[in-house]
Amino acid sequence: MPGGRLTLEDRRLIAAWLKDGLGYAEIARRLERPTSTISREVARNSGHSGYRAEEASRVTGERARRRRKPPAPAAPAVSRGYDRDPEAVRRFETDFTEMMVETGLPRMMSRVLACLSVSDDGVHTATELAQRLQVSPASISNAVGYLETQAMLKRERDGRRERYVVDEEMPQRVWAESVRANQEWVKIARRGTEVLGTSTPAGARMDDLARFHARINEVMLDDRVAVFVADAVTVLAALLHAGRPLALESLSIALGWSSDRVLEAVRVAVEHPHVAGPVTVVSGGGEYRAVPLVERLTAAQVAALDS
Known part of the structure; x- marks a missing residue:
């Protein structure tokens, strides 16, 4: 291929044309290469018997192998004192990476x-990631930028350094981003249906696409509720145990959760009463409290209990 590396066939042609008395410039013109490429090739790979294609190809291959450094193995994950087999951890990390690659995530993003x-605290700086994976800082930067757009990690400031974090809320963030992205598909497909017209093949195709993604969105939203069911029950248990109204900040501190996570759990408990059985959450004055779900009782039952 013009501009690429010389092949064995190229070298055979060079040898034949040299025997025919052609100069470097003419050989270069015929192969569509710079004259300097041909002159270097002949100078480097000519022996006592002159230039021979097979010998030139073998010597060039050996030279390239000598220059090529074997890849350095990734540094082992920090054990934090846990009794683990480092090789088993390394194999799992490789298998985990390959699974993500096979399901569509680019390789460098999968490696990061x-x-x-597999790090117990789920936190690394760019320098640590580059050292662990034996890649350039630029590769880490590109991978982190992509993963952040997919909500698969988040950035934190540690003085002048940036740290990249995978925490327990990552699956919920990824799910929320997936829901948002799917809603964009629905909107653009519906717009395409209007522009193209449902009576046309292209418009009908867009209409099918809009309906397909709308249905997926319904399923995803139902499943998204399921993601927060355990959190909703935990918040209700915390409020019942406290026996008093608690502010959002107090709940966040007590549970060790972010404010967003507490708010999402409360939302599910309120909007989906079946989640927590006879208990729900009410808010007032910036505080939350757990109360009986009286809607489960008839008016007569409530009156009898109040008497």
């Missing part, structure tokens, strides 16, 4: 995410 995931 797997590296963070």
Whole structure:
């Protein structure tokens, strides 16, 4: 291929044309290469018997192998004192990476995410990731930028350094981002249906696409509720145990959760009463409290209990 590396066939042609008395410039013109490429090739690979194609190809291959450094193995994950087999951890990290690659995530992004995931604290700086994976800082930067757009990790400031974090809320963030992205598909497909017209093949195709993603969105939203069911029950248990109204900040501190996570759990408990059985959450004055779900009782039952 013009501009690429010389092939064995190229070298055979060079040898034949040299025997025919052609100069370097003419050989270069015929092969569509720079004259300097041909002159270097002949100078480097000519022996006592002159230039021979097979010998030139073998010597060039050996030279390239000598220059090529063997890849350095990734540094082992920090054990934090846990009794683990380092090789088993390394194999799992590789298998985890390959699974993500096979399901569509680019390889470098998969390597970064797997590296963070097998770390017990789920935190690394760019320098640590580059050292662990034996890649350039630029590769880490590109991978982190992509993973952040997919809500698969988040950034934190540690003085002048940036740290990249995979925490327990990552699956919920990824799910929420997936729901948002799918809603964009619905909107653009519906717009395409209007522009193209449902009576046309292209418009009908867009209409099918809009309906398909709308249905997926319904399923995803139902499943998203399921993601927060355990959190909703935990918040209700915390409020019942406290026996008093608690502010959002107090709940966040007590549970060790972010404010967003507490708010999402409360939302599910309120909007989906079946989640927590006979208990729900009410808010007032910036505080939350757990109360009986009286809607489960008839008016007569409530009156009898109040008497």
